[in-house]
Structure formats: structure tokens, C-alpha cells
Amino acid sequence: MFDAVGRNFGFLMGGLWVTFQLSFFALTGGILLGMIVGLARLSKKPWIYYPVTAYVNFLRNIPLILVIFWFYFVMPILVGRSIDPFPSAVISFIIFEATYFGEIFRAGYQTISKDLVNASYATGMTYWKTARYITIPIAFRRMLPSLITQSIVTFQDTSLAFVIGLRELVRRTSIVDNLEVRSIELYGFAALVYLVVCLIGSQISHYFEEKGRKASII
Amino acid sequence: MIEIKKLNKWFGDFQVLVDVDEVIERGQTVVICGPSGSGKSTLLRCINGLEPFQKGDVTVDGVSVADPKTNLYKLREKIGMVFQRFELYPHMTALQNITLAPMKVRKWSRRKAEEKARQLLERVGIPDKADVYPANLSGGQQQRVAIARALAMEPDYMMFDEPTSALDPEMIKEVLDVMIDLAKGGMTMLCVTHEMGFAREVADEILFMDHGRIVERGTYEGFFNNPKTDRAKEFLAQILD
Numbered sequence: 001m002f003d004a005v006g007r008n009f010g011f012l013m014g015g016l017w018v019t020f021q022l023s024f025f026a027l028t029g030g031i032l033l034g035m036i037v038g039l040a041r042l043s044k045k046p047w048i049y050y051p052v053t054a055y056v057n058f059l060r061n062i063p064l065i066l067v068i069f070w071f072y073f074v075m076p077i078l079v080g081r082s083i084d085p086f087p088s089a090v091i092s093f094i095i096f097e098a099t100y101f102g103e104i105f106r107a108g109y110q111t112i113s114k115d116l117v118n119a120s121y122a123t124g125m126t127y128w129k130t131a132r133y134i135t136i137p138i139a140f141r142r143m144l145p146s147l148i149t150q151s152i153v154t155f156q157d158t159s160l161a162f163v164i165g166l167r168e169l170v171r172r173t174s175i176v177d178n179l180e181v182r183s184i185e186l187y188g189f190a191a192l193v194y195l196v197v198c199l200i201g202s203q204i205s206h207y208f209e210e211k212g213r214k215a216s217i218i
Numbered sequence: 219m220i221e222i223k224k225l226n227k228w229f230g231d232f233q234v235l236v237d238v239d240e241v242i243e244r245g246q247t248v249v250i251c252g253p254s255g256s257g258k259s260t261l262l263r264c265i266n267g268l269e270p271f272q273k274g275d276v277t278v279d280g281v282s283v284a285d286p287k288t289n290l291y292k293l294r295e296k297i298g299m300v301f302q303r304f305e306l307y308p309h310m311t312a313l314q315n316i317t318l319a320p321m322k323v324r325k326w327s328r329r330k331a332e333e334k335a336r337q338l339l340e341r342v343g344i345p346d347k348a349d350v351y352p353a354n355l356s357g358g359q360q361q362r363v364a365i366a367r368a369l370a371m372e373p374d375y376m377m378f379d380e381p382t383s384a385l386d387p388e389m390i391k392e393v394l395d396v397m398i399d400l401a402k403g404g405m406t407m408l409c410v411t412h413e414m415g416f417a418r419e420v421a422d423e424i425l426f427m428d429h430g431r432i433v434e435r436g437t438y439e440g441f442f443n444n445p446k447t448d449r450a451k452e453f454l455a456q457i458l459d
């Protein structure tokens with residue numbers, strides 16, 4: 001019964017590969033930017049705090065699909081030339097997901113006592129060295145389960161990039177469906193692929209949660 | 219030499235430090251005591267610029283902490299600090315806690331930093347704990363790692379903020395012994411502590427703070443046997459209980 005999938009398996013898996021690539025860049029960029037956004041959200045400098053807070057509140061209150069659309073159609077007007085769907089999607093995801101990762105990191109930073117940071121400063125470490133070696137690694141470890149959960153959400157969300165024509169898994173499924181007209185089978189298969197990847201992801205999250213709890217290192 | 223000149227600090231409307239004056243000469247050990255909330259921790263944080271203040275100044279070897287041109291990071295390299303709750307980096311082993319600043323601030327090689335760290339662990343009496351995480355160390359061991367971490371930067375001054383008050387009684391001595399050893403070795407120290415045995419043994423001067431002021435100062439004998447103010451008498455009676 002899965003013969004339509006079988007006939008187009010290579011093409012569909014090519015889509016999964018695009019989905020993975022988009023997820024990889026979106027997550028790497030989103031998490032790195034999120035680390036900085038989280039720091040900025042705790043900054044005492046108003047010219048850092050207010051713009052970043054406005055950015056976070058703005059993006060968290062509009063649907064991702066509009067961000068993807070808007071960026072794809074507005075950026076060409078601003079830069080004067082069209083952008084390919086893939087880099088456009090990557091940038092949209094990074095600026096969108098960074099707001100979510102930023103809030104996770106902010107919560108992580110807030111678990112760190114002021115005196116722990118002072119202990120680092122007292123040895124001559126600068127703000128950025130302290131961030132790099134102390135606050136960010138501690139927040140990362142303490143928030144690992146939330147970070148993995150948000151990563152799984154991001155992985156699923158990458159399917160929204162089909163609206164700007166990016167040929168990721170869902171887009172390719174719809175292309176195959178136009179030829180084969182086997183919607184239930186094809187979309188069922190796509191769903192199954194997402195399900196498997198996400199289940200693996202939550203198992204990893206669970207593993208780290210247990211490990212962190214047992215080691216009680218953090 | 220650390221000079222504190224007419225230091226005043228407010229948290230909003232609340233004045234935490236009032237006209238604090240003090241000179242700490244090289245090689246001296248000064249003990250600060252006083253009731254909780256009297257401003258002792260805040261005073262230490264003002265000295266190494268972790269806390270800004272509104273009036274007066276602190277100079278460390280002639281360098282002003284209040285001067286906006288002063289590089290506070292550089293200044294802090296020569297003032298080690300030890301905290302009540304140890305504040306070890308939980309994601310690093312004892313050795314990594316000690317080598318971090320020498321490697322990242324002083325740019326020492328890993329080899330040199332680790333060699334120094336092992337010497338220091340030896341000195342504080344826990345050479346076998348190098349690869350242990352803070353969560354798996356006792357309080358007394360954690361505090362000794364924290365002292366080693368501060369000493370790794372080869373500071374000229376050490377500040378201690380109630381280093382034994384979070385410890386179980388049986389661990390207090392192991393930390394005090396390290397501190398006494400340091401003081402006798404010529405380190406310039408500023409210690410907030412209520413351990414009067416420690417004060418008797420090494421303090422050149424005792425300051426008693428109350429409501430943000432230094433209300434008494436003197437030698438151990440002078441202060442302990444002959445407190446002048448009622449607040450100091452009450453305080454001594456309390457800690458001797």
C-alpha cells in the first residue's frame with residue numbers, strides 16, 4: 001500500500017535532507033543568538049534591554065508563517081535583489097527561534113546566583129569571559145531539557161517553509177501527491193517521518209534529564 | 219596598600235555605608251565583624267569594584283576604584299575573594315575551577331596553570347580532589363578549593379566574606395588553618411568573620427561595624443576585653459554564646 005512512497009522514496013528523502021539542513025542552521029543560529037538575547041534581556045543598560053525586549057515581544061506575538069512570508073517578500077525590496085527560499089527561511093527561523101531560545105536562556109541565567117558571577121569577576125574575568133565560561137555553560141546544562149523540547153518544535157516548524165516554495169519534506173510530499181493523488185498515504189508517511197525523528201529527540205531529552213538528575217553536578 | 223577614604227554608599231534611599239575610613243598596609247590582617255546587615259559584605263564588594271558607590275574613594279596601591287578610567291578587571295586580578303557560600307563553578311572540577319582564570323585572564327598554558335593548581339590543592343590539604351566536582355565535595359573542601367582558586371591568580375590581597383559561617387563546626391578548623399597559614403605567610407588579608415579565635419591569632423586590627431559605620435577599631439585584646447560601645451558589648455556577648 002506504500003507503493004507511491006516507494007516509487008518516490010529518493011525524492012522524498014531528499015526533502016527530509018533539506019528539512020534536516022534547515023533545522024540544523026535554524027537551531028545552531030537560533031541557539032547562539034538566543035544565548036545573546038537572553039543576556040540582553042537581563043542587561044541593566046536600557047539601550048540594550050529595551051530594543052531587545054521589543055524584538056522578543058514583537059516576534060513572539062506574530063505567527064511564524066507570517067515571519068517567513070514577510071521576510072521572503074520584503075527582504076528583496078530592502079536589499080534590492082531576490083533571495084533564494086533556503087537562506088531566506090534560515091534567516092527567518094533564526095530570528096524567530098532566537099526569541100524562544102532567548103527566553104529559555106534567560107530563565108537559565110536567572111538560576112545563577114549573583115555571587116557566583118561575582119566570584120568569576122573577582123578573579124579578573126571580564127563580562128564576556130564570564131558569559132562564555134560560566135553563565136552560558138551553566139544555563140545550557142540546566143535548561144537542556146527545555147532546549148531540546150524547543151528544538152523538536154523548531155524541527156516540526158521547518159515544514160512551514162513550504163509556503164515560500166522551499167522543497168523540504170512537506171513540499172515534496174505535496175509535489176508527489178499532485179502526480180500520484182495518494183494524499184492519505186503520502187501525508188501519512190510524512191507524518192510518520194516527523195513522528196520518528198521527534199520521538200528520538202524526546203528520548204534524548206529524557207536521557208539528559210535523568211543523567212543531570214543523577215549526577216547532580218549542576 | 220588599600221585605602222578607604224570617607225566611603226559612602228546608598229541602595230536607593232537606604233544608606234549602607236557611612237563615612238568608612240580605613241587603611242590596610244601590606245602584610246596586615248584586618249578582621250571585620252558586626253551584626254548581620256551592617257554592611258560588611260557591601261564594603262568588600264566596594265573595595266574590588268563589584269559594587270559602585272556614590273561618595274568617597276577606595277585606592278588599591280594608589281589606583282582609584284572610583285575613577286572611571288580605572289580598569290577594574292585588572293585591579294581585581296590582584297585581590298582574591300572568598301565567599302560565604304563558596305561559589306565554585308558547579309560544571310567544573312576542582313582543578314578546572316582553579317585553572318580557569320590563570321588560563322583565560324593571565325593566558326598561562328594549561329600545563330603551567332595545572333601545575334600551579336596542584337601545588338595549591340596540596341597547600342590547602344586536598345591534593346586528591348583535583349578531578350572531583352564541587353557537588354561531591356564537603357563544604358570545608360569546597361571552601362578550600364575556593365581559596366585555592368583565588369590564590370591561583372597570585373593576588374597581593376585576599377578578602378574573605380564569612381568564609382566559615384556556612385560550614386558545619388567540624389569543618390571550620392580546616393578552613394581557618396589555611397587562612398592562618400596564609401596570614402602568617404605574609405598575605406595582606408581583609409576578613410569578615412566572627413571567629414574570635416582566628417582574630418586573636420592573626421588579626422593586626424579588628425573593626426566592628428554597625429549600621430554601615432565602623433564604630434570601633436582596635437587590637438584583638440582592646441576590642442575583646444574592653445569594648446567601648448554597648449552595641450559591641452551586646453554583639454560579643456551574642457557570639458560567645
Ligand SMILES: Nc1ncnc2c1ncn2[C@@H]1O[C@H](COP(=O)(O)OP(=O)(O)O)[C@@H](O)[C@H]1O
Pocket residue numbers: 229234252253254255256257258259260261
Ligand atoms: N543589592 C542590594 N539592594 C538593596 N539593598 C541591599 C543590597 N545588598 C545589600 N543590601 C542591604 O544592605 C545592608 C547591608 O548588607 P550587607 O553588606 O550584606 O551586610 P552584612 O554583610 O554586614 O550582613 C542590608 O540591610 C541589606 O539588606
Ligand SMILES: [Mg+2]
Pocket residue numbers: 258259260379380
Ligand atoms: Mg554579609
